[in-house]
Amino acid sequence: METQDETFGRRIDGKSELDEALDRWHHKAELRFGPVKHLMTHPGENKPPNVEKWDRRFLDAAQLFSYWSKDTSTKVGAVIVDPHRRIVATGYNGFARGVDDTMERLEKRELKYEMIIHAEDNALLFAQRDVSLCALYTYPFMPCSRCAAKIIQAGISRVVSFESMEPRWLESFKLSMEMFKEAGVNLTLYSL
Numbered sequence: 001m002e003t004q005d006e007t008f009g010r011r012i013d014g015k016s017e018l019d020e021a022l023d024r025w026h027h028k029a030e031l032r033f034g035p036v037k038h039l040m041t042h043p044g045e046n047k048p049p050n051v052e053k054w055d056r057r058f059l060d061a062a063q064l065f066s067y068w069s070k071d072t073s074t075k076v077g078a079v080i081v082d083p084h085r086r087i088v089a090t091g092y093n094g095f096a097r098g099v100d101d102t103m104e105r106l107e108k109r110e111l112k113y114e115m116i117i118h119a120e121d122n123a124l125l126f127a128q129r130d131v132s133l134c135a136l137y138t139y140p141f142m143p144c145s146r147c148a149a150k151i152i153q154a155g156i157s158r159v160v161s162f163e164s165m166e167p168r169w170l171e172s173f174k175l176s177m178e179m180f181k182e183a184g185v186n187l188t189l190y191s192l
């Protein structure tokens, strides 16, 4: 019978449910972003990781932290999660501690860009620990190229965010994608 053959085939293949779930996810990621060089796994887990459910949870958390930003135009949140799904650090875009975030400064775009720390950068700074093999979640869009470089250098293995067509950042996002791909950082983007 077909079902039995399938089961038999699976046994011969020697693949566990976890392997299969990872394969499916791997395949899905590949369809979107080309070959995936690095895939975060959770050693010791005996259940297939429900990747999308956990991604959704941490993206929700990133969204929550984005609201803490005082930036009047763009509010971004970031969450760093270790391979055991524990939140290591959070961040949102804002000025450095103790620096006055006055309306006057926030409303002058050029001045603001010179002073502001991006959410991802803040999360990396707050972590104050080794974040290699951790995942980084950002809302509402993926890291800019400058943050991407720091994320790669910090050893983050996976970045999860939402697709964005924000014209001001499009070139930067393209560059981030290129860098993540070259450096072997897995990138998963969901549609909002």
Ligand SMILES: [Zn+2]
Binding pocket: 118, 119, 120, 143, 144, 145, 146, 147, 148
């Ligand atoms: Zn950035």
